Amino acid sequence: MTTSPVVETTGGKVRGAFTQSVFSFKGIPYGADTSGANRFHPAKRIDWAGVRDALAFPSRAPQNEPDSALPYHTWAKDRGPMAEDCLALNVYTSTLQEGARKPVLVYLHGGGFSMGAAGAPGLDGSNLARRDVVVVTVNHRLNLFGFLYLGTADGDFSADATNLGMLDIVRALKWIKENVARFGGDPNNVTLFGQSGGGSKVAVLMAMPEAHGLFHRAVIQSSSSLLRMASLEDAERNTHFFLRTLGVKQDRIRTLQELPIDTLLAAQAEAIRAAGMIDNYRPVVDGAILPCQPFDVEAVRLSASIPLLTGWCENEQRLAFAPTPGIFNMDFQEAVAATARSLCISIHDATRLLAAYRNGRPLDSSGDLFTQAFGDYRYRRSVTHAAQRQTIGASAPVYMYMLNWKSPVQNGLLRSPHTLCVPFVFANVDLASGITGVGRDRYLLQDEMAQSWVAFARSGDPNHSGLPTWAPYDLVDRQTMVFGSPSRVETDPLREERLALDQLPPYVPAVTEGRRTW
Numbered sequence: 001m002t003t004s005p006v007v008e009t010t011g012g013k014v015r016g017a018f019t020q021s022v023f024s025f026k027g028i029p030y031g032a033d034t035s036g037a038n039r040f041h042p043a044k045r046i047d048w049a050g051v052r053d054a055l056a057f058p059s060r061a062p063q064n065e066p067d068s069a070l071p072y073h074t075w076a077k078d079r080g081p082m083a084e085d086c087l088a089l090n091v092y093t094s095t096l097q098e099g100a101r102k103p104v105l106v107y108l109h110g111g112g113f114s115m116g117a118a119g120a121p122g123l124d125g126s127n128l129a130r131r132d133v134v135v136v137t138v139n140h141r142l143n144l145f146g147f148l149y150l151g152t153a154d155g156d157f158s159a160d161a162t163n164l165g166m167l168d169i170v171r172a173l174k175w176i177k178e179n180v181a182r183f184g185g186d187p188n189n190v191t192l193f194g195q196s197g198g199g200s201k202v203a204v205l206m207a208m209p210e211a212h213g214l215f216h217r218a219v220i221q222s223s224s225s226l227l228r229m230a231s232l233e234d235a236e237r238n239t240h241f242f243l244r245t246l247g248v249k250q251d252r253i254r255t256l257q258e259l260p261i262d263t264l265l266a267a268q269a270e271a272i273r274a275a276g277m278i279d280n281y282r283p284v285v286d287g288a289i290l291p292c293q294p295f296d297v298e299a300v301r302l303s304a305s306i307p308l309l310t311g312w313c314e315n316e317q318r319l320a321f322a323p324t325p326g327i328f329n330m331d332f333q334e335a336v337a338a339t340a341r342s343l344c345i346s347i348h349d350a351t352r353l354l355a356a357y358r359n360g361r362p363l364d365s366s367g368d369l370f371t372q373a374f375g376d377y378r379y380r381r382s383v384t385h386a387a388q389r390q391t392i393g394a395s396a397p398v399y400m401y402m403l404n405w406k407s408p409v410q411n412g413l414l415r416s417p418h419t420l421c422v423p424f425v426f427a428n429v430d431l432a433s434g435i436t437g438v439g440r441d442r443y444l445l446q447d448e449m450a451q452s453w454v455a456f457a458r459s460g461d462p463n464h465s466g467l468p469t470w471a472p473y474d475l476v477d478r479q480t481m482v483f484g485s486p487s488r489v490e491t492d493p494l495r496e497e498r499l500a501l502d503q504l505p506p507y508v509p510a511v512t513e514g515r516r517t518w
Contacts, residue, residue, distance in 0.1 A: 021130060026119075078116075092129040123137055223310075309453075313420050319414060354373060376501055378507055429443070
Protein backbone atom coordinates (compact mmCIF):
# COMPACT_ATOMS: atom_id res chain seq x y z
CA MET A 1 0.00 0.00 0.00
CA THR A 2 1.48 3.32 -1.06
CA THR A 3 1.92 5.96 1.62
CA SER A 4 1.64 8.74 -1.01
CA PRO A 5 -1.55 7.97 -2.94
CA VAL A 6 -2.46 10.09 -5.96
CA VAL A 7 -6.05 10.69 -7.07
CA GLU A 8 -7.15 12.52 -10.21
CA THR A 9 -9.94 15.03 -9.58
CA THR A 10 -11.78 17.29 -11.99
CA GLY A 11 -9.32 20.08 -11.14
CA GLY A 12 -6.16 18.01 -11.35
CA LYS A 13 -4.21 15.31 -9.53
CA VAL A 14 -3.72 15.43 -5.75
CA ARG A 15 -1.25 13.55 -3.57
CA GLY A 16 -2.39 12.54 -0.10
CA ALA A 17 -1.13 10.41 2.77
CA PHE A 18 -1.92 6.94 4.13
CA THR A 19 -1.65 6.56 7.91
CA GLN A 20 -3.04 3.86 10.17
CA SER A 21 -5.43 2.47 7.55
CA VAL A 22 -6.86 5.85 6.48
CA PHE A 23 -6.15 7.90 3.37
CA SER A 24 -6.22 11.65 3.98
CA PHE A 25 -6.18 14.45 1.42
CA LYS A 26 -5.99 17.89 3.03
CA GLY A 27 -6.47 21.27 1.40
CA ILE A 28 -7.92 20.15 -1.96
CA PRO A 29 -9.10 23.35 -3.69
CA TYR A 30 -12.69 23.42 -4.91
CA GLY A 31 -12.57 27.10 -5.95
CA ALA A 32 -10.04 29.73 -6.92
CA ASP A 33 -8.46 32.40 -4.72
CA THR A 34 -11.15 34.93 -3.69
CA SER A 35 -8.85 37.91 -3.17
CA GLY A 36 -8.49 41.03 -5.31
CA ALA A 37 -10.84 41.17 -8.29
CA ASN A 38 -12.46 37.90 -7.11
CA ARG A 39 -13.47 39.37 -3.75
CA PHE A 40 -17.26 39.68 -3.30
CA HIS A 41 -17.95 37.49 -6.33
CA PRO A 42 -18.97 33.83 -6.58
CA ALA A 43 -15.98 31.52 -6.59
CA LYS A 44 -14.37 30.60 -9.87
CA ARG A 45 -13.19 27.20 -11.03
CA ILE A 46 -9.60 26.18 -10.30
CA ASP A 47 -7.39 23.78 -12.27
CA TRP A 48 -3.74 22.86 -11.95
CA ALA A 49 -1.12 20.94 -13.88
CA GLY A 50 0.93 18.08 -12.49
CA VAL A 51 0.36 16.60 -9.04
CA ARG A 52 -0.61 18.92 -6.21
CA ASP A 53 0.28 17.97 -2.63
CA ALA A 54 -2.77 17.61 -0.39
CA LEU A 55 -0.87 17.08 2.84
CA ALA A 56 -1.68 20.19 4.92
CA PHE A 57 -4.90 21.85 6.01
CA PRO A 58 -6.01 24.83 3.92
CA SER A 59 -5.79 28.42 5.08
CA ARG A 60 -8.59 29.57 7.31
CA ALA A 61 -10.99 32.15 5.96
CA PRO A 62 -10.14 35.65 7.27
CA GLN A 63 -11.85 36.25 10.61
CA ASN A 64 -11.72 38.25 13.81
CA GLU A 65 -10.56 35.92 16.58
CA PRO A 66 -11.35 36.15 20.31
CA ASP A 67 -8.50 37.44 22.44
CA SER A 68 -8.06 34.11 24.22
CA ALA A 69 -9.15 30.51 23.88
CA LEU A 70 -10.77 28.52 26.66
CA PRO A 71 -8.22 26.02 27.99
CA TYR A 72 -10.66 23.12 27.60
CA HIS A 73 -11.45 24.12 24.03
CA THR A 74 -8.10 24.05 22.23
CA TRP A 75 -9.14 20.86 20.41
CA ALA A 76 -11.75 22.92 18.52
CA LYS A 77 -9.36 25.66 17.33
CA ASP A 78 -7.54 25.72 14.00
CA ARG A 79 -4.40 27.81 14.54
CA GLY A 80 -3.27 27.80 10.92
CA PRO A 81 -2.75 30.89 8.75
CA MET A 82 -5.59 32.96 7.34
CA ALA A 83 -5.95 33.92 3.66
CA GLU A 84 -8.63 34.63 1.10
CA ASP A 85 -7.31 31.64 -0.83
CA CYS A 86 -9.32 29.40 1.52
CA LEU A 87 -11.80 27.48 -0.62
CA ALA A 88 -10.61 23.96 0.04
CA LEU A 89 -11.73 20.75 1.67
CA ASN A 90 -10.28 17.71 3.41
CA VAL A 91 -11.14 14.09 2.60
CA TYR A 92 -10.70 11.04 4.86
CA THR A 93 -11.39 7.54 3.56
CA SER A 94 -10.40 3.92 4.16
CA THR A 95 -10.43 3.04 0.46
CA LEU A 96 -9.81 4.61 -2.93
CA GLN A 97 -11.82 2.03 -4.87
CA GLU A 98 -14.37 3.80 -7.04
CA GLY A 99 -16.89 1.01 -6.67
CA ALA A 100 -16.86 1.05 -2.86
CA ARG A 101 -19.75 3.53 -2.70
CA LYS A 102 -19.41 4.30 0.99
CA PRO A 103 -21.77 6.82 2.63
CA VAL A 104 -20.33 10.35 2.60
CA LEU A 105 -20.45 12.59 5.67
CA VAL A 106 -19.77 16.28 4.97
CA TYR A 107 -19.05 18.39 8.06
CA LEU A 108 -19.66 22.14 8.21
CA HIS A 109 -17.71 23.73 11.05
CA GLY A 110 -19.08 25.88 13.86
CA GLY A 111 -18.26 29.46 14.77
CA GLY A 112 -21.49 31.01 13.59
CA PHE A 113 -21.09 32.59 10.18
CA SER A 114 -18.09 34.57 11.36
CA MET A 115 -15.35 32.23 12.67
CA GLY A 116 -13.99 28.72 12.56
CA ALA A 117 -12.25 26.33 10.18
CA ALA A 118 -12.13 22.65 9.26
CA GLY A 119 -8.53 22.07 10.38
CA ALA A 120 -9.12 21.96 14.14
CA PRO A 121 -7.54 18.88 15.82
CA GLY A 122 -10.90 17.60 17.03
CA LEU A 123 -12.31 17.64 13.49
CA ASP A 124 -9.86 15.08 12.13
CA GLY A 125 -12.06 12.65 10.22
CA SER A 126 -9.78 9.61 10.42
CA ASN A 127 -11.51 7.78 13.28
CA LEU A 128 -14.94 8.32 11.78
CA ALA A 129 -13.71 7.17 8.35
CA ARG A 130 -12.58 3.88 9.93
CA ARG A 131 -16.27 3.18 10.54
CA ASP A 132 -16.79 2.59 6.81
CA VAL A 133 -17.72 6.09 5.65
CA VAL A 134 -15.99 8.87 3.73
CA VAL A 135 -15.62 12.11 5.72
CA VAL A 136 -15.23 15.56 4.13
CA THR A 137 -14.66 18.80 6.05
CA VAL A 138 -14.99 22.17 4.32
CA ASN A 139 -13.58 25.70 4.57
CA HIS A 140 -15.53 28.58 3.03
CA ARG A 141 -15.79 32.36 3.22
CA LEU A 142 -17.06 33.86 6.48
CA ASN A 143 -18.23 37.16 7.98
CA LEU A 144 -18.01 40.19 5.65
CA PHE A 145 -16.10 38.22 3.00
CA GLY A 146 -18.89 35.67 2.74
CA PHE A 147 -21.97 37.56 3.90
CA LEU A 148 -21.66 41.31 3.29
CA TYR A 149 -24.75 42.15 1.27
CA LEU A 150 -23.98 44.29 -1.77
CA GLY A 151 -27.08 43.41 -3.76
CA THR A 152 -28.16 47.05 -4.06
CA ALA A 153 -24.72 48.34 -5.06
CA ASP A 154 -24.00 49.81 -8.46
CA GLY A 155 -22.08 47.87 -11.06
CA ASP A 156 -21.06 44.22 -11.21
CA PHE A 157 -21.74 43.48 -7.55
CA SER A 158 -25.50 43.86 -7.70
CA ALA A 159 -26.09 40.37 -9.09
CA ASP A 160 -23.21 38.60 -7.39
CA ALA A 161 -22.55 39.68 -3.82
CA THR A 162 -25.24 37.76 -1.95
CA ASN A 163 -24.83 34.71 0.26
CA LEU A 164 -21.34 34.00 -1.07
CA GLY A 165 -20.33 31.86 1.92
CA MET A 166 -23.29 29.57 1.31
CA LEU A 167 -22.62 29.47 -2.43
CA ASP A 168 -19.06 28.40 -1.59
CA ILE A 169 -20.50 25.39 0.25
CA VAL A 170 -22.77 24.60 -2.70
CA ARG A 171 -19.69 24.67 -4.94
CA ALA A 172 -17.95 22.28 -2.52
CA LEU A 173 -20.97 19.95 -2.63
CA LYS A 174 -20.86 19.99 -6.44
CA TRP A 175 -17.16 19.10 -6.26
CA ILE A 176 -18.05 16.23 -3.94
CA LYS A 177 -20.74 14.98 -6.32
CA GLU A 178 -18.24 14.97 -9.21
CA ASN A 179 -15.24 13.55 -7.34
CA VAL A 180 -16.11 11.62 -4.19
CA ALA A 181 -16.47 8.27 -6.01
CA ARG A 182 -12.71 8.44 -6.67
CA PHE A 183 -12.24 8.48 -2.90
CA GLY A 184 -14.50 5.46 -2.35
CA GLY A 185 -17.65 7.49 -1.66
CA ASP A 186 -21.19 7.34 -3.02
CA PRO A 187 -22.19 10.68 -4.60
CA ASN A 188 -25.83 9.63 -4.27
CA ASN A 189 -25.60 9.15 -0.51
CA VAL A 190 -24.29 12.38 1.01
CA THR A 191 -25.13 13.46 4.57
CA LEU A 192 -24.53 16.99 5.80
CA PHE A 193 -23.72 17.40 9.47
CA GLY A 194 -22.77 20.49 11.41
CA GLN A 195 -22.61 21.78 14.96
CA SER A 196 -23.65 25.25 16.18
CA GLY A 197 -23.09 27.63 13.24
CA GLY A 198 -22.38 24.57 11.11
CA GLY A 199 -25.84 23.28 11.94
CA SER A 200 -27.31 26.61 10.87
CA LYS A 201 -25.49 26.24 7.55
CA VAL A 202 -27.11 22.83 7.12
CA ALA A 203 -30.51 24.43 7.79
CA VAL A 204 -29.86 27.13 5.18
CA LEU A 205 -28.82 24.53 2.59
CA MET A 206 -32.06 22.65 3.23
CA ALA A 207 -33.86 25.84 2.14
CA MET A 208 -31.67 26.61 -0.91
CA PRO A 209 -32.96 25.36 -4.28
CA GLU A 210 -29.42 25.36 -5.71
CA ALA A 211 -28.33 22.84 -3.05
CA HIS A 212 -31.27 20.53 -3.76
CA GLY A 213 -30.10 17.10 -4.89
CA LEU A 214 -26.52 17.59 -3.67
CA PHE A 215 -27.20 15.93 -0.29
CA HIS A 216 -29.64 13.32 0.93
CA ARG A 217 -29.70 13.49 4.74
CA ALA A 218 -29.11 16.25 7.28
CA VAL A 219 -27.80 16.43 10.85
CA ILE A 220 -28.08 19.63 12.92
CA GLN A 221 -26.28 19.64 16.27
CA SER A 222 -26.76 22.35 18.92
CA SER A 223 -27.72 25.17 16.60
CA SER A 224 -29.24 28.40 17.93
CA SER A 225 -29.55 30.46 14.74
CA LEU A 226 -31.17 27.97 12.38
CA LEU A 227 -34.66 29.52 12.23
CA ARG A 228 -33.92 33.11 11.33
CA MET A 229 -31.45 34.52 8.83
CA ALA A 230 -31.16 38.19 7.88
CA SER A 231 -33.97 39.91 6.01
CA LEU A 232 -33.13 42.26 3.14
CA GLU A 233 -33.80 45.16 5.50
CA ASP A 234 -31.43 43.65 8.09
CA ALA A 235 -28.74 43.11 5.47
CA GLU A 236 -29.03 46.58 3.97
CA ARG A 237 -28.81 48.14 7.44
CA ASN A 238 -25.73 46.05 8.11
CA THR A 239 -24.10 47.20 4.86
CA HIS A 240 -24.96 50.83 5.58
CA PHE A 241 -23.00 50.81 8.83
CA PHE A 242 -20.09 48.94 7.25
CA LEU A 243 -19.72 51.35 4.34
CA ARG A 244 -20.19 54.34 6.62
CA THR A 245 -17.42 53.08 8.91
CA LEU A 246 -15.05 52.83 5.95
CA GLY A 247 -16.22 56.07 4.36
CA VAL A 248 -17.07 54.26 1.12
CA LYS A 249 -19.97 55.48 -1.03
CA GLN A 250 -22.31 53.13 -2.85
CA ASP A 251 -20.86 54.13 -6.21
CA ARG A 252 -17.33 53.33 -4.99
CA ILE A 253 -17.95 49.76 -3.86
CA ARG A 254 -15.16 48.43 -6.05
CA THR A 255 -12.61 50.07 -3.74
CA LEU A 256 -13.48 47.36 -1.19
CA GLN A 257 -11.55 44.92 -3.36
CA GLU A 258 -8.38 46.96 -2.85
CA LEU A 259 -8.43 47.29 0.94
CA PRO A 260 -6.31 45.02 3.18
CA ILE A 261 -7.98 42.17 5.04
CA ASP A 262 -7.16 43.69 8.44
CA THR A 263 -8.76 47.00 7.47
CA LEU A 264 -11.99 45.28 6.48
CA LEU A 265 -12.12 43.09 9.59
CA ALA A 266 -11.51 46.08 11.85
CA ALA A 267 -14.26 47.99 10.04
CA GLN A 268 -16.64 45.08 10.53
CA ALA A 269 -16.07 45.09 14.29
CA GLU A 270 -16.56 48.86 14.45
CA ALA A 271 -19.67 48.69 12.26
CA ILE A 272 -21.27 46.10 14.55
CA ARG A 273 -20.69 48.44 17.51
CA ALA A 274 -22.15 51.35 15.55
CA ALA A 275 -25.19 49.23 14.68
CA GLY A 276 -25.97 48.68 18.36
CA MET A 277 -24.14 45.33 18.54
CA ILE A 278 -26.47 43.80 15.96
CA ASP A 279 -24.48 41.44 13.76
CA ASN A 280 -26.16 40.46 10.50
CA TYR A 281 -23.12 39.16 8.65
CA ARG A 282 -25.09 36.03 7.91
CA PRO A 283 -27.16 34.56 5.08
CA VAL A 284 -29.87 36.86 3.77
CA VAL A 285 -33.32 35.86 2.60
CA ASP A 286 -33.00 37.46 -0.83
CA GLY A 287 -35.91 35.70 -2.53
CA ALA A 288 -33.61 33.92 -4.99
CA ILE A 289 -30.58 32.11 -3.57
CA LEU A 290 -32.38 31.81 -0.23
CA PRO A 291 -36.09 32.23 -1.01
CA CYS A 292 -37.35 31.96 2.57
CA GLN A 293 -36.31 31.41 6.16
CA PRO A 294 -35.12 27.88 7.03
CA PHE A 295 -37.98 25.64 8.17
CA ASP A 296 -40.64 27.95 6.79
CA VAL A 297 -43.34 26.01 4.92
CA GLU A 298 -41.65 26.52 1.57
CA ALA A 299 -38.29 25.34 2.92
CA VAL A 300 -39.81 22.24 4.52
CA ARG A 301 -41.52 21.45 1.23
CA LEU A 302 -38.17 21.63 -0.59
CA SER A 303 -36.47 19.31 1.92
CA ALA A 304 -39.47 17.06 2.62
CA SER A 305 -37.64 13.90 1.52
CA ILE A 306 -34.49 14.63 3.59
CA PRO A 307 -34.30 12.64 6.86
CA LEU A 308 -33.23 14.92 9.71
CA LEU A 309 -31.31 14.08 12.88
CA THR A 310 -31.11 16.92 15.37
CA GLY A 311 -30.59 17.66 19.04
CA TRP A 312 -28.79 19.60 21.72
CA CYS A 313 -26.50 19.30 24.76
CA GLU A 314 -28.44 19.63 28.00
CA ASN A 315 -26.34 22.47 29.47
CA GLU A 316 -25.30 24.40 26.35
CA GLN A 317 -24.70 27.82 27.89
CA ARG A 318 -22.30 26.66 30.59
CA LEU A 319 -19.41 26.63 28.13
CA ALA A 320 -19.70 30.39 27.54
CA PHE A 321 -20.18 31.16 31.24
CA ALA A 322 -17.47 28.87 32.64
CA PRO A 323 -14.73 31.57 32.48
CA THR A 324 -16.91 33.78 34.71
CA PRO A 325 -18.19 31.24 37.30
CA GLY A 326 -19.57 33.97 39.51
CA ILE A 327 -22.63 33.89 37.25
CA PHE A 328 -23.56 30.54 38.76
CA ASN A 329 -23.63 32.14 42.23
CA MET A 330 -26.34 34.73 41.53
CA ASP A 331 -29.15 35.01 44.05
CA PHE A 332 -32.72 34.55 42.81
CA GLN A 333 -33.47 38.23 42.16
CA GLU A 334 -30.20 38.65 40.25
CA ALA A 335 -31.02 35.55 38.21
CA VAL A 336 -34.51 36.83 37.42
CA ALA A 337 -33.12 40.20 36.29
CA ALA A 338 -30.46 38.50 34.15
CA THR A 339 -33.10 36.22 32.60
CA ALA A 340 -35.39 39.13 31.78
CA ARG A 341 -32.53 41.10 30.25
CA SER A 342 -31.06 38.22 28.25
CA LEU A 343 -34.33 36.84 26.91
CA CYS A 344 -35.91 40.29 26.42
CA ILE A 345 -38.92 39.40 28.58
CA SER A 346 -40.63 40.95 31.60
CA ILE A 347 -39.61 40.38 35.20
CA HIS A 348 -42.94 38.58 35.70
CA ASP A 349 -42.27 36.17 32.82
CA ALA A 350 -38.67 35.64 33.94
CA THR A 351 -39.85 34.78 37.47
CA ARG A 352 -42.39 32.30 36.11
CA LEU A 353 -39.79 30.72 33.81
CA LEU A 354 -37.19 30.21 36.55
CA ALA A 355 -39.88 28.80 38.85
CA ALA A 356 -40.61 26.13 36.25
CA TYR A 357 -36.92 25.30 36.05
CA ARG A 358 -36.57 25.22 39.84
CA ASN A 359 -39.33 22.60 40.06
CA GLY A 360 -37.28 20.15 38.01
CA ARG A 361 -33.83 21.14 39.31
CA PRO A 362 -34.23 21.70 43.07
CA LEU A 363 -30.50 21.30 43.78
CA ASP A 364 -29.41 23.95 41.26
CA SER A 365 -28.45 27.46 42.34
CA SER A 366 -30.37 30.41 40.99
CA GLY A 367 -27.42 31.18 38.73
CA ASP A 368 -27.51 27.60 37.45
CA LEU A 369 -31.21 28.04 36.64
CA PHE A 370 -30.58 31.27 34.73
CA THR A 371 -27.80 29.62 32.76
CA GLN A 372 -29.99 26.63 31.97
CA ALA A 373 -32.97 28.71 30.87
CA PHE A 374 -30.83 31.01 28.72
CA GLY A 375 -29.12 28.07 27.02
CA ASP A 376 -32.40 26.25 26.42
CA TYR A 377 -33.96 29.41 25.01
CA ARG A 378 -31.14 29.71 22.49
CA TYR A 379 -30.45 26.08 21.62
CA ARG A 380 -33.05 23.57 22.80
CA ARG A 381 -36.02 25.67 21.75
CA SER A 382 -34.53 26.50 18.34
CA VAL A 383 -33.75 22.85 17.60
CA THR A 384 -37.10 21.51 18.78
CA HIS A 385 -39.07 24.13 16.85
CA ALA A 386 -37.20 23.20 13.68
CA ALA A 387 -37.94 19.53 14.34
CA GLN A 388 -41.62 20.30 14.91
CA ARG A 389 -41.92 22.16 11.61
CA GLN A 390 -40.10 19.42 9.70
CA THR A 391 -42.19 16.72 11.38
CA ILE A 392 -45.43 18.45 10.38
CA GLY A 393 -44.51 19.25 6.77
CA ALA A 394 -42.04 16.58 5.62
CA SER A 395 -42.47 12.97 4.54
CA ALA A 396 -39.03 11.85 5.76
CA PRO A 397 -38.51 11.07 9.46
CA VAL A 398 -37.01 13.36 12.09
CA TYR A 399 -34.95 11.96 14.96
CA MET A 400 -34.29 13.91 18.17
CA TYR A 401 -31.52 13.51 20.75
CA MET A 402 -30.26 15.20 23.89
CA LEU A 403 -26.70 14.73 25.20
CA ASN A 404 -26.61 14.79 29.00
CA TRP A 405 -23.33 12.95 29.68
CA LYS A 406 -21.46 15.13 32.17
CA SER A 407 -17.92 16.33 31.54
CA PRO A 408 -15.63 15.92 34.57
CA VAL A 409 -13.54 18.92 33.49
CA GLN A 410 -13.27 21.94 35.82
CA ASN A 411 -14.64 19.84 38.69
CA GLY A 412 -17.82 19.16 36.78
CA LEU A 413 -18.69 22.83 36.29
CA LEU A 414 -19.28 22.38 32.53
CA ARG A 415 -21.84 19.55 32.88
CA SER A 416 -23.03 18.88 29.26
CA PRO A 417 -21.87 22.03 27.46
CA HIS A 418 -21.93 23.40 23.95
CA THR A 419 -19.56 21.53 21.57
CA LEU A 420 -19.41 18.39 23.75
CA CYS A 421 -21.24 16.40 21.08
CA VAL A 422 -18.51 16.98 18.47
CA PRO A 423 -15.71 14.73 19.80
CA PHE A 424 -18.17 11.90 20.48
CA VAL A 425 -19.59 12.06 16.96
CA PHE A 426 -16.11 12.24 15.38
CA ALA A 427 -14.89 9.45 17.72
CA ASN A 428 -12.16 11.85 18.86
CA VAL A 429 -12.64 11.89 22.62
CA ASP A 430 -8.92 11.34 23.18
CA LEU A 431 -8.06 14.31 20.97
CA ALA A 432 -10.59 16.40 22.91
CA SER A 433 -9.72 15.28 26.44
CA GLY A 434 -9.66 18.96 27.42
CA ILE A 435 -13.46 18.83 27.43
CA THR A 436 -14.19 15.09 27.74
CA GLY A 437 -11.67 14.23 30.45
CA VAL A 438 -9.89 10.89 30.42
CA GLY A 439 -12.41 8.44 31.94
CA ARG A 440 -13.09 5.04 30.40
CA ASP A 441 -16.84 5.71 30.19
CA ARG A 442 -16.19 8.06 27.26
CA TYR A 443 -15.54 5.18 24.91
CA LEU A 444 -18.96 3.53 25.17
CA LEU A 445 -20.72 6.83 24.49
CA GLN A 446 -18.32 7.55 21.64
CA ASP A 447 -19.26 4.25 20.01
CA GLU A 448 -22.97 4.87 20.55
CA MET A 449 -22.98 8.35 19.03
CA ALA A 450 -20.49 7.85 16.21
CA GLN A 451 -22.23 4.66 15.13
CA SER A 452 -25.62 6.41 15.19
CA TRP A 453 -24.33 9.09 12.85
CA VAL A 454 -22.83 6.41 10.58
CA ALA A 455 -26.09 4.42 10.57
CA PHE A 456 -28.03 7.56 9.76
CA ALA A 457 -25.66 8.38 6.91
CA ARG A 458 -26.09 4.87 5.56
CA SER A 459 -29.88 4.61 5.69
CA GLY A 460 -31.51 7.71 7.17
CA ASP A 461 -32.14 5.80 10.42
CA PRO A 462 -29.76 6.23 13.42
CA ASN A 463 -30.70 2.95 15.10
CA HIS A 464 -28.03 0.32 15.69
CA SER A 465 -27.54 -2.69 17.93
CA GLY A 466 -25.73 -0.72 20.65
CA LEU A 467 -28.75 1.43 21.53
CA PRO A 468 -32.37 0.95 22.62
CA THR A 469 -34.93 1.37 19.84
CA TRP A 470 -35.11 5.00 18.77
CA ALA A 471 -38.42 5.99 17.18
CA PRO A 472 -38.87 9.06 14.97
CA TYR A 473 -39.94 12.28 16.65
CA ASP A 474 -43.61 13.23 16.65
CA LEU A 475 -45.69 15.87 18.41
CA VAL A 476 -47.43 13.37 20.69
CA ASP A 477 -44.68 11.28 22.30
CA ARG A 478 -41.70 13.49 21.32
CA GLN A 479 -39.41 10.47 21.70
CA THR A 480 -35.84 11.58 22.32
CA MET A 481 -32.62 9.59 22.57
CA VAL A 482 -30.86 10.77 25.72
CA PHE A 483 -27.17 10.04 25.21
CA GLY A 484 -25.58 9.56 28.61
CA SER A 485 -24.68 7.00 31.24
CA PRO A 486 -26.64 4.98 30.30
CA SER A 487 -28.17 6.13 27.02
CA ARG A 488 -31.95 5.72 26.94
CA VAL A 489 -35.08 6.83 25.11
CA GLU A 490 -37.37 9.27 26.92
CA THR A 491 -40.81 10.59 26.06
CA ASP A 492 -40.84 14.39 26.01
CA PRO A 493 -37.88 14.86 28.40
CA LEU A 494 -37.96 17.91 30.70
CA ARG A 495 -41.50 18.61 29.54
CA GLU A 496 -42.32 21.39 32.03
CA GLU A 497 -39.29 23.37 30.89
CA ARG A 498 -40.23 22.93 27.23
CA LEU A 499 -43.76 24.19 27.84
CA ALA A 500 -42.48 27.19 29.79
CA LEU A 501 -40.08 28.09 26.97
CA ASP A 502 -42.82 27.81 24.36
CA GLN A 503 -44.66 30.74 25.94
CA LEU A 504 -41.79 33.13 25.17
CA PRO A 505 -41.20 35.30 22.09
CA PRO A 506 -38.81 33.87 19.48
CA TYR A 507 -35.06 34.02 19.85
CA VAL A 508 -33.39 36.56 17.53
CA PRO A 509 -29.77 35.45 17.06
CA ALA A 510 -28.33 38.53 15.32
CA VAL A 511 -29.29 40.66 18.32
CA THR A 512 -28.62 38.46 21.33
CA GLU A 513 -25.45 36.85 19.96
CA GLY A 514 -23.93 40.25 19.28
CA ARG A 515 -24.08 41.67 22.78
CA ARG A 516 -23.22 40.61 26.30
CA THR A 517 -26.59 40.31 27.96
CA TRP A 518 -25.88 39.04 31.46
